[in-house]
Amino acid sequence: MHATRTSPAHLDVPGSHIRRRAFGALVLVGVIGFGSACSGGDSSPTWQANGESGAPSAPPVSESPIPIGAVLKSPAEGANDVPITQDLSFDLVNAVSATVKVTNAKGEDIPGELSKDGKTWLPNKKLAYDTAYTAVFTGTDAAGKTGTTTGTFTTMKTPKNQVRTVSFMGENATVGVGMPIMISFSQAIPENYRAEVERHLSVTADPPQEGSWGWVSADEIQYRPKEYWKAGTKINYRVDHSGIKMGNGWWGKTDYDVNITIGSQLIMEVDNKTKHMTVIKDGQKVKDFKVSLGQPKYPSVSGTMLVMEKLRKTVFDTYGQFSDDDAYRVDVEYAQRLTWGGQFIHAAPWSDASQGRENVSHGCVNVSQDAGKWLFEQTKLGDPVVVKGTGVPLTNGDGWTAWNMSWDDFKGLSAL
Numbered sequence: 400m401h402a403t404r405t406s407p408a409h410l411d412v413p414g415s416h417i418r419r420r421a422f423g424a425l426v427l428v429g430v431i432g433f434g435s436a437c438s439g440g441d442s443s444p445t446w447q448a449n450g451e452s453g454a455p456s457a458p459p460v461s462e463s464p465i466p467i468g469a470v471l472k473s474p475a476e477g478a479n480d481v482p483i484t485q486d487l488s489f490d491l492v493n494a495v496s497a498t499v500k501v502t503n504a505k506g507e508d509i510p511g512e513l514s515k516d517g518k519t520w521l522p523n524k525k526l527a528y529d530t531a532y533t534a535v536f537t538g539t540d541a542a543g544k545t546g547t548t549t550g551t552f553t554t555m556k557t558p559k560n561q562v563r564t565v566s567f568m569g570e571n572a573t574v575g576v577g578m579p580i581m582i583s584f585s586q587a588i589p590e591n592y593r594a595e596v597e598r599h600l601s602v603t604a605d606p607p608q609e610g611s612w613g614w615v616s617a618d619e620i621q622y623r624p625k626e627y628w629k630a631g632t633k634i635n636y637r638v639d640h641s642g643i644k645m646g647n648g649w650w651g652k653t654d655y656d657v658n659i660t661i662g663s664q665l666i667m668e669v670d671n672k673t674k675h676m677t678v679i680k681d682g683q684k685v686k687d688f689k690v691s692l693g694q695p696k697y698p699s700v701s702g703t704m705l706v707m708e709k710l711r712k713t714v715f716d717t718y719g720q721f722s723d724d725d726a727y728r729v730d731v732e733y734a735q736r737l738t739w740g741g742q743f744i745h746a747a748p749w750s751d752a753s754q755g756r757e758n759v760s761h762g763c764v765n766v767s768q769d770a771g772k773w774l775f776e777q778t779k780l781g782d783p784v785v786v787k788g789t790g791v792p793l794t795n796g797d798g799w800t801a802w803n804m805s806w807d808d809f810k811g812l813s814a815l
Contacts, residue, residue: 466492466493466546466548467492467493467494467538467539467540467544467545467546467547467548468491468492468493468494468497468536468537468538468546468547468548469489469490469491469492469494469497469499469536469538469548469550470489470490470492470536470548470550471487471488471489471534471550471552472488472489472490473485473486473487473488474487474552475552476550476551476552477551477552478552478553479552479553479555480553480554480555480556481526481552481553481554481555482554482555482642483525483526483527483528483554483555483641483642484525484526484642484643485526485552485554486514486519486520486521486522487499487501487519487520487534487550488518488519488520489518489519489520489534489536489550490518491518491538492538492548493538493540493546494538494539494540494546495539495540495541496517496538496539497517497536497537497538497539498513498536498537499511499513499520499534499535499536499537500534500535500537501520501522501532501533501534501535502532502533502535503527503530503531503532504530504531504532509522509526509532510522510523510524511523520534525641525642525654526554527554528554528555528556528557529553529554529555529556529557530553530554531551531552531553532551532552532553532554533549533550533551534549534550534551534552535547535548535549536548536549536550558649558650560648560649560650561649561650561651561652562584562585562586562588562640562645562649562650562651562652563584563585563652563653564582564583564584564585564638564640564651564652564653565582565583565584565585565653566580566581566582566636566638566655566657567581567582567583568580568581568657568659569657570657570658570659571658571659571660572659572660572780573659573660573661573662573779574659574660574661574662574779574780574781575661575662575664575665575705575706575778575779575780575781575782575783576627576628576629576630576661576662576664576665576666576781576782576783577623577627577628577703577705577781577782577783577799577802578628578659578661578705578779578780578781579621579622579623579705579781579799579801580602580621580622580623580634580636581619581620581621581799582600582619582620582621582622582638583618583619584618584619584645585618586618586649587617587618588617588618588645588646589617589645589646589647590617590814591646592644592645592646593614593620593814594814594815595643595644596620596640596643596645596651596814597612597614597620597813597814597815598815599638599639599640599643599651600612600620600622600636600637600638600639601636601637601639602622602634602635602636602637603634603635603636604624604628604632604633604634605632605633605634606629606632608624608625608626608628608629608632609624609625610622610623610624610625611623611625611809611810611813612812612813612814612815613801613809613810613811613812613813614812614813614814615795615796615800615801615812616796621799621801622636623801623802623809625806627664627666627783627802628661629661630661630662630663630664630681631660631661631662632660632661633658633660633661634658634659634660634661635656635657635658636656636657636659637654637655637656637657638653638654638655638656638657639654640652640653640654641653641654662779663680663681664679664680664681664682665678665679665680665777665778665779665782666678666679666680666782666783666784666785667679667744667774667778667782667783667784667785668785668787669690669692669764669784669785669786669787670787670788671692671699671701671758671786671787671788671789672788674689674690674691674692674754674755674756674757674758675687675688675689675690675755676688676689676690676764676766676770678774678777680777686770686773688766688767688770688774689754689755689766689767689770690754690755690764690765690766691747691750691753691754691755691756691757691758691759691760691764691765692758692760692762692763692764692765692786692789693742693758693760693761693762693763693789694758694759694760694761695758696725697721697725697760697761697762698758698762698789698790698791699742699758699760699762699763699764699786699789699791700738700742700762700786700789700791700792700793700794700797701786701787701788701789701790701791701792701793702785702786702792702793702800702803703783703784703785703793703800703802703803704737704738704742704783704784704785704786704793704798704799704800704803705737705780705781705782705783705784705798705799705802706735706736706737706744706778706779706780706781706782706784707736707737707738707780707798707799708735708736708780709734709735709736709775709778709780710731710734710735710736711732711733711775712730712731712732713730713731713734714728714729714730714731715727715728715729715731715734716728717741717761720741721761725761731743731745731746731747732745732746732768732771732772733745733746733768733771733772733774733775734746735774735775735778736798737764737784737798738793738797738798739797739798740762740797740798741762741763742762742763742764743763743764744763744764744766744771744774744784745763745764745765745766745771746766746767746768746770746771746772747760747763747765747766747767747771748767748768750765751767753765754766754767764784764786781799783802
């Protein structure tokens with residue numbers, strides 16, 4: 400797209416070719432003059448070598464105007480197979496600044512803006528697949544003169560191999576103060592691509608709170624703040640993965656925003672030593688319940704867990720999980736899941752006599768029917784449950800365990 404100078408090549412050595420052309424004329428006219436002299440005509444020369452008379456002089460040379468504008472740097476002029484995430488960087492040509500207008504093949508304007516240094520055009524949203532674009536640069540030089548140049552490129556075709564990015568939470572959900580933002584992928588992301596994938600995730604909290612992403616597995620990333628979310632926090636998080644390389648010939652497919660609200664603070668603290676649960680709401684102790692934890696053969700785990708699922712009525716069927724002598728199938732009410740391994744808080748009226756005294760469950764936190772109902776009506780997904788004193792630590796990954804590790808350890812899971 401560089402505009403070129405169209406001046407004749409002989410201007411590189413001023414006058415040299417003009418003189419050679421005049422010399423050719425000298426020889427030709429000399430021969431004619433000699434013939435005229437033999438016939439008795441006027442023998443005086445009819446030209447002068449300096450071109451002052453006789454043969455016509457060379458025509459004046461005019462140079463094409465020097466262009467003012469810009470030239471595409473990335474992508475290159477005429478490039479094909481350009482990613483839809485491409486920004487347009489350019490070099491100024493005989494200009495101190497330039498404005499940019501980008502249109503698609505239909506002539507539709509593509510919204511965008513210049514970077515702070517004025518040398519990159521940033522589209523407001525992803526470009527379209529398999530589309531030709533034209534960039535028109537209007538440059539201004541130091542004297543205020545303007546000029547226009549253009550550049551063209553075409554984006555890549557829609558990839559056949561695309562990875563879906565899925566959010567656990569839906570729009571406008573209200574969740575507990577411990578709720579992590581959880582993003583999963585339809586297939587594992589190679590380690591050397593995770594940083595780029597993470598760069599295209601964003602979280603905005605009001606009020607602002609320090610936080611970090613952490614890869615909890617090859618196909619899941621979570622975000623949590625340094626401390627529990629503040630009650631009432633408004634959160635927006637964005638997935639911006641369409642057109643992003645995700646490794647092994649796969650490309651991201653998904654872009655979306657999700658808005659959620661952090662509800663009131665509700666934290667349940669369970670102490671195996673006292674066999675009681677303390678419920679703290681918005682910083683104040685509001686309830687104390689007797690509990691029975693896992694018997695020695697099937698102990699409860701200690702650690703920071705979150706309410707992951709709420710089941711008003713369900714059936715616990717442990718055949719195939721426990722030995723035949725210990726297996727059971729029983730109707731359960733007000734069940735709240737804490738681990739993938741099957742530990743719940745739930746109403747267990749059959750263990751009322753043991754609650755507050757001894758552990759008789761198969762790992763769950765047993766409470767009375769009334770306590771189970773009250774808790775079920777108060778809790779939200781993401782409310783923390785802290786169990787201590789059982790002697791068996793919670794395994795990270797057995798549930799939503801982002802809070803079961805130190806802040807530094809969680810930050811260490813970030814690819815950035």
